Structures are given as structure tokens and as C-alpha cells.
Amino acid sequence: MNKRINNEKGYTLVEILVVVMVFSILGLVVTGVVTTTLRSSGKSENSVVVRENVNYAMGVMERQIRNAEEVTCDSDILLTYTNSDGSSGETFECVVDGNGIGQIQSSNPNGFLTNDSVDIECSGIFDCSTAPDVVDVLITATDAQSAAGENALTTDYSESIRIKLRNY
Numbered sequence: 660m661n662k663r664i665n666n667e668k669g670y671t672l673v674e675i676l677v678v679v680m681v682f683s684i685l686g687l688v689v690t691g692v693v694t695t696t697l698r699s700s701g702k703s704e705n706s707v708v709v710r711e712n713v714n715y716a717m718g719v720m721e722r723q724i725r726n727a728e729e730v731t732c733d734s735d736i737l738l739t740y741t742n743s744d745g746s747s748g749e750t751f752e753c754v755v756d757g758n759g760i761g762q763i764q765s766s767n768p769n770g771f772l773t774n775d776s777v778d779i780e781c782s783g784i785f786d787c788s789t790a791p792d793v794v795d796v797l798i799t800a801t802d803a804q805s806a807a808g809e810n811a812l813t814t815d816y817s818e819s820i821r822i823k824l825r826n827y
Contacts, residue, residue: 705802705814709777713800713818716763716772720751723767724794724822732787738794742767753781760803778803792824 724730727740727749736753749767756762761779763772773779778801786795797819 702814705804706816709800709802709814709816712773712777713798713816716798717796717818717820719765719772720763720796721820721822723749723751723765724796725825727824730787730792730794730824732785732794735783735785736781738785738787751785753779753784755781763798773800776802776804789821792826794822794824796820796822 723742724738724740726743728743728745729741729747731739733739738751739747740749740751741747742749746767750765751772752764753761754764756775758775759778760775761781762775762777763779763784764770765772780799780801784797786797787793789795797817799815799817801816802814
């Protein structure tokens with residue numbers, strides 16, 4: 660009864676453990692690649708949102724300021740201008756809402772030029788010191804939704820422009 664049968668077919672426990680270990684390592688590598696790809700995709704999407712908001716705000720401000728009769732930088736976050744039609748008191752201002760998110764607000768058209776998914780740094784935006792008919796505008800923005808947390812996919816974006824008023 661103590662006969663050994665040498666022609667039995669099957670896998671040993673060691674072989675099965677080696678195969679399980681190889682597939683586990685392979686699974687971890689694939690998971691890491693997928694996670695990295697998804698994070699990169701998320702950062703790209705955040706970057707597009709931030710850039711679109713800043714570009715839109717810059718475009719509106721550039722058109723209004725370039726066509727203005729007169730511009731005054733009341734502070735580095737508040738600019739007052741007189742429209743070419745003579746209406747005065749129009750403004751661009753960086754305001755911080757109750758959640759601590761900075762946004763560019765315009766009095767003409769009345770409303771915000773950036774949405775609350777983008778946080779504008781409310782300092783040093785407007786500079787009228789170069790010349791009486793020149794305004795320097797600098798907007799620095801971050802994706803507000805992902806600005807919290809240690810693995811945040813923050814996207815910082817800055818754009819600046821020098822605008823010379825058209826003197827009719």
C-alpha cells in the first residue's frame with residue numbers, strides 16, 4: 660500500500676503559488692497604469708476649464724478696456740472705466756465669495772466673467788501705472804474643485820496682457 664505513483668498529472672502547490680504571485684504583480688502594475696492615466700485625464704480636463712474661464716474673462720475685459728474713454732485703477736483688484744458711449748462707473752472687480760473662491764465680476768454686462776469652479780487669485784490683477792492710456796491685466800487662476808486634499812489635481816494658469824486704450 661505504500662506504492663508511489665510517479666505518473667500522476669497535475670500541478671504542485673509551489674507552482675500554483677508562483678502563478679498566483681505573478682498574476683498579482685501583473686494586476687498591481689496594470690492598476691497603477693490605469694490610475695495614472697485617469698489622473699492625467701482629470702488634470703487635462705481641469706486645465707481646459709481653467710483656461711477657458713481665464714480666456715473668456717480676458718477677452719471681455721480687453722474689449723471693454725480697449726474701447727473705453729478713460730480707465731482708473733482704484734486698486735489692484737478694482738478697475739473703473741468710462742465707456743465709449745460716455746456711461747461712467749463701469750467696473751471690473753475681483754471678489755471673493757463666502758466659500759473663499761475669487762471671481763472676476765463685471766458691471767457691464769452685470770455678472771461674473773468666471774464661474775465658481777475656478778478660483779481667481781485676487782491680488783495684483785490691474786495695474787495702470789505704466790501710462791495713462793495703458794492697463795496691465797494679470798489673472799492667475801486655479802481649479803477650485805480640486806484645490807483641496809493632498810492628491811489634488813490642481814491646475815494653475817496665469818495670463819497677462821497689456822491693453823492700450825483707443826483714443827478717439
